[in-house]
Amino acid sequence: MNYTQQFQESMDEFKTFAENLKKGVENLASSGEVKLAQTEKELVYEDGKRKLYRYQARSKKICPVPMLIVYAMVNRYTMLDLQPDRSMIRNLLDQGQDVYLIDWGYADRMDRHLTMDDLINAFMDDCINHICEQHQIESVNLLGVCQGGTFSAIYSALHPEKVKNLITMVAPIDFATNDSLLYVWGKAMDVDLLIDAYGIVPGDLMNQSFQMLQPFTLTFQKYLNMVDTMADSETLAAFLRMESWIFDSPDQPGEVLRQNAKDLFQENKLVKGEFEIGGQRVDLQQISMPVLCIYADYDTLVPPVSSKKLLEYVGTKDKQELSYPVGHVGMFVSGKTQSTLAPRISEWLNQRI
């Protein structure tokens, strides 16, 4: 290829780039408000900022045991219902699941002293009691996502009689590994100083750490690639939805983060059987119900080994793992999971109802 050809190609590329940018800017101007989590739901229980929602059924045949989804506190649950055609919640509803979801809300300074005990033994327990009371049942199916999976495992160990089946998705359980940068950094950090200085740790600070996991991809390449796709309004809308979710990082209640970082990340107490909340020791052996552990093969936030180790510590013999060749977020929005994940979860549950 001679220089003339190269120049011509470069000019063509630049022209395309400029056209895409122009069209993209027009799309942006007319894109309006970015909306997430549009699946219809009803507020059924609340305690201050923390809320319990029930999603409207989308199937005639409903599973007799409701499913409670517990998401992480470091980001918003809206990831599970990003857009109609990329919604794990919709997919579960289509499979006949009766879906409830905990929204932890946005913590503020008044949540400075909120503890894991308040979240797990109080609010989660209240939600499950509410569901059981409404349905006249003894136990629910629990599906915990990421940090919510850790919470769900802890809850299941402390209240096994209230959990019919436990599903953990990309949940950090064993923190001995250094396969994730977060685990390496978390171990060196002076957590007490961080919490004492901030009280409520800004979500942006947490978000910066996540960005540093792929510094060039997430701060440069992603936006450059966006120009190529922003000419298409649908793709642009999807991009904006994802961006909205990424930068929607709630502040973290200090005491929850302190225990999470010190007892779990730094001292790995959960799998050692030394973890305590509300004066109660958490023994994973007490998890006697069926367990399905779902993890992502290319997860850089929660390494697969950290998730699937759960199965080595639970007391039940009915345990199974399920993995997808995706990343942490890809588990919920990737095309690879959209069509099969919810059906496989439902099938597993239906065999155990």
Add this chain to the structure above:
Amino acid sequence: MQDFFKQQAEWLKTWQEQQQTLTKQYAAWGEGLAQGAPGDFSQQVPGNFEELVKAQQELFEQFTGFGQQMQQNLQQLWGDKLPEELLRQFNFNLLQEFYKNWLGNMKFPGGLSNPFMPGQNWTDPSSFLNDFMKNEHPFFSTFSNFNMADEVQKVFGMFGMLQGSKMPGGDLFSQLFTTYQGFFNQLANTGTSKGFDKLLETFNNWKDQSDKYLLAPQVGINRETAQDFSKIISLSLAYFESFAKMGKLIEETARKSGNRFQAKLVERSLNNEPPIKFTDFCNLWTKENEAVFLEVFGSEEFANTQADFASAGLRLKMQINKLVEQMIDQTPIALKRDVDLAAGEIMQLKRDLRQSRKQQAVLAAECRIAQDAAAASEARFVQMEAALTKAQALAENAEKTTREEVAASEKRFKQIEAALSKAQTLAENAEKTAKEEVAAGDKRFKQMETTLTKVQSLAENAGKSAKDAVARLSTSVEAVAAAPKKTAATAIKKTPAAAAQKTTKTTAKKASKTTAKKASGTKKSSGSPTK
């Protein structure tokens, strides 16, 4: 650099001399004050403290005007909400102005050596940093003047994706690349390495000097506050130092990743696979840079450097928080610690409330159970009452039956008793009869004995008689010798002797039988030794 140290040594020497002079002046000034000596105190104020005192005087003057204005504002804002006594105590402006003056007066005697601009020594604690940023240290200026987050937001803010804002317009494409290229060029600039070394060196020297200065005796009514400010400066230095270390590590990594990118670029060109498209070029750039950075980010060194950097920043933040709280402590503005305390109490109250509700639910459940149990008890009570009545009736019947049975038993007993008495009588009679029979038997025995004796006697007599008769018969026989034997035999048979002999034999036989019978009868009787 030697000049630098020489200058520091000279500065220290001067500083020490000044301190000695000042101490003497201060002592004299103090004595004058203690004696209540009249006169112009300002003329006697020690040199180094002169500025401080001046600042205090100025502060007071400023306070008069500024304070009045603030007082008016506060009255307008809080006058109807707070007691007058409290309003009079508002003096945060005092601290604010003092801080301003205090910083303004914190000059380095003789100035601090400026390694970047020889001859232009720094006299203000913050000026060296400004110079450093302004001049030949692009990497540092990148971080100080170029806020990456702001730039990203500026460039892409138009997309409305970060905060929902609309596009500001402008040449976005060129802006994107000039900012990013500039940033990364600066990052990869080998000159910055020297810059960081120099920065670190300067920080350390400045810190040493400042520590000495800050450790000088503090005076004045705001001594504690001054010390707190000093601590802020000290912590700031530590923060800058850790920031420089972090920056140096990033800069080294950036150089390494830049080299790797260039090497890959050359390699692909040599293989006749150069990135033709701009996007290919960027993809390669991202990929190669990120690989190097992630390797460093995963190292223990980076984790510790980052943690030290974060901790230094957090310590500084905490100290600033503390000072700010001290400054606004007298105002009606809620302090963070007040909010935290209130939040803690509210949280605990919520927990208590939840616990109470839980207990209430348990008690309510227990109450329901108790009510059910009471109702069940009542029903059981009624049942038991009926059962008791029935049982009583049965008991009465049973008693009656028992009485009858007892009476019957008594009657039977009496009958048995009578029968027994009768049987006893019969037995006694039988015994008497038996005794009598025994006695009779004895009597009969005796009689039989007597009879036997008689019989024996008779037998003996009969025998004697027979013998006599035989003798006589013999005699007769002899006499009748002649008589035929048959007649004789017959005659013998018919003789009394033969008859007697026959009788004797019969009697003896009978006696023998009687004796045997008697013996037998004795055994059956009372068993007395009759024999």
